[in-house]
Amino acid sequence: MRSNASSLDELLANPRLWRGREQAHAVPGLASGYAELDRHLPGGGWPQQALTEILIEQYGIGELQILMPALARLSNGNLEAGADPGWIAWVAPPLQPYPPALQQWNINLERMLIVRPRSDAEILWSAEQALTSGTCAAVLLWPDRLDDQAGRRLQLAAEKGASWAIAFRPLTARNEPSAAALRIELRSDEQGTHASILKNRGGRPAVIRGIF
């Protein structure tokens, strides 16, 4: 019995052993404003300094609403915690984000940066620039394609610039490999919007019905 315990300790001390939960908790998450979602996310919120993928069938099913409380907090900053108001970059939004509505969600409009690149390569380039600049607290992007390599670059850029990358992708990307720390699929029906967490670094996949 005793020998078993010591061999377990030995095993845990082995640097080759990777323990997911410890890694993920290194950076506390950014509270999403939706308690049910926060409960399932490691660190109690959106993973910061990482890439989040939101998979949706079509636009307008709540993919912005789920981000609004977190973006509002980032764009207004937090005086007590010493966080400056951060910029929110929108790279290639498919429709026009409507400023008066953003304002109703308490988003600081003075911190919005809208970038409309002309090609897919420029979308990724702009997003990478915004992420590594260290000025943008969050970068939302709507790429036409996002292969594994591009995803990895975004993930690295987010780490380097201590920013948060959010890529919106179609449901067809569901089975592609991804370097994102978090992948969430959003669906909506008459009962409301439902999220299923497909990939959750440091946490478990889950299904949350009726976030809002």
Add this chain to the structure above:
Amino acid sequence: MARALRQQSLPLAEPAASKAPVTRAAGTPRLWFCVYLPELPLQACVRSSAASVVVEEQRGIHRVLLANEQAASAGIMPGQSANAALALLPDLKVVERSELREQQALEELATWLERFTSFVSIAGRNVLLLEIAGSLHLFGGLKKLRKRIAIELFEQGFSAALAIAPTPLGATWLARAGRRVCIRDKENLAQALRKLPLACLAWPPAVCEALNGVGVTTVGECLRLPRDGFARRFGVERLLQLDRAQGHLADPRSSWRAPQRFCSDYEMTEEQSDRELLLSLCHELLLRQERFLLTRQLGTQRLRFSFFHLKAPATELTLGCATAERVAACWQELLRLRFEQLTLPEAVIAIRLRGGATQAMQAESAHLEFTRKAGSTQRYSITQLAERLTARIGEQSVSGFETVAEHRPQLAWRPHNLLSGKAASTLVRLGRGLRRPLWMLPEPAVLSAEQGYPVHDGRRLMLLDGPERLETGWWDKDGITRDYYMAVNPAGMRLWIFRNRQREQAAWYLHGFFG
């Protein structure tokens, strides 16, 4: 007689050390630093170390004006005809004298010398005068300043004779005579001037010959001549010059005013199409501009590169920056982004960099170490980011928002130019009770109707909230009369739709998604 003359005109006043000096200003005594460039015609035009001469046409014959060291060692001397010089050294490089080039070189030097003093004056074709009394303590004293200027002039390829004296003319004469002196008071100056030969005064040859004819060969001997007679025979101007040189008369000089905009060319000996090479030449020009702006404490927001070709018209490239900038590395980064997309119709023979209007640099206070966020990784500010993005993908593609006091939904906001330097105005806010969608369509889309109900994606919509009646804008063309509703489709999408109440366009429209 002498007394009467003295009363007539002040300039002829007899020099007397006991009298109060006229030139002495209320403040500190002036000290003039003369930079005399005897070989400027050669050094302004010839940069190579190969044997070269500058020739000038004199009475129809090209004669050597100046020869560089290599040419001189082959026996070529000033005054020889160009053909004689070529006979001595067949590979001799012969350059025609260019007074324009000399003037440009002199102005560039004057601009450069402005870093040592605020008062630089161009006195004639090859003389620069610096007033340095106020600069001495900044540059560690007279000796250090002189050494530094001498070394840096040498590094730029100019050989100069330097002299320092309390009067500008005195300093000039001493420099022309090749006296490497530092004279700080007028008594010593008078002594030093007396020994100078007449040749260094640059008086017309006829005057010098006449003076030689009466046995006068030095300045001191000139000064011993009776003043009224001297003025009558050799001109009042000469007498005044002698007085000015000694400091008995004021000698006001005008300060050189450097141009406020930068413009510089880089001419290549042959056409180039190697893009990396062209970029490095552009960098060289940007460095020149940086030096230019640095001495003025200025920056610029715009600059333009022109790439000249032999046949095709010049290709132009304009760069813009959100805040005044002068650092070459910063411009180079922007240039690199734009240069990648630039197509040059043919090889380039010359590059010109023209700076835009200059403005004072805005001083930005740096963060104190302890107020900076721990682990902050800020590489550049938002304006720098916007600049980089604009440089690559175009000015129209990067913007911010601002809100407008307007009831019509599509006019309640407008894009805000982040590079304009003005803050976005976002004080206008909608009432709390009004619902607005996060996504807006660029133009409202017509929805079909089924028994009066709007239909989206083939399925009937359910109205959740509304109507919100907007009837406004009748005073201009875009007047609206609409009832807005929030609707939900069976897939759970919430839409912002309206029914147009104008009879001719009565229909359901989709205007946005609540997202």
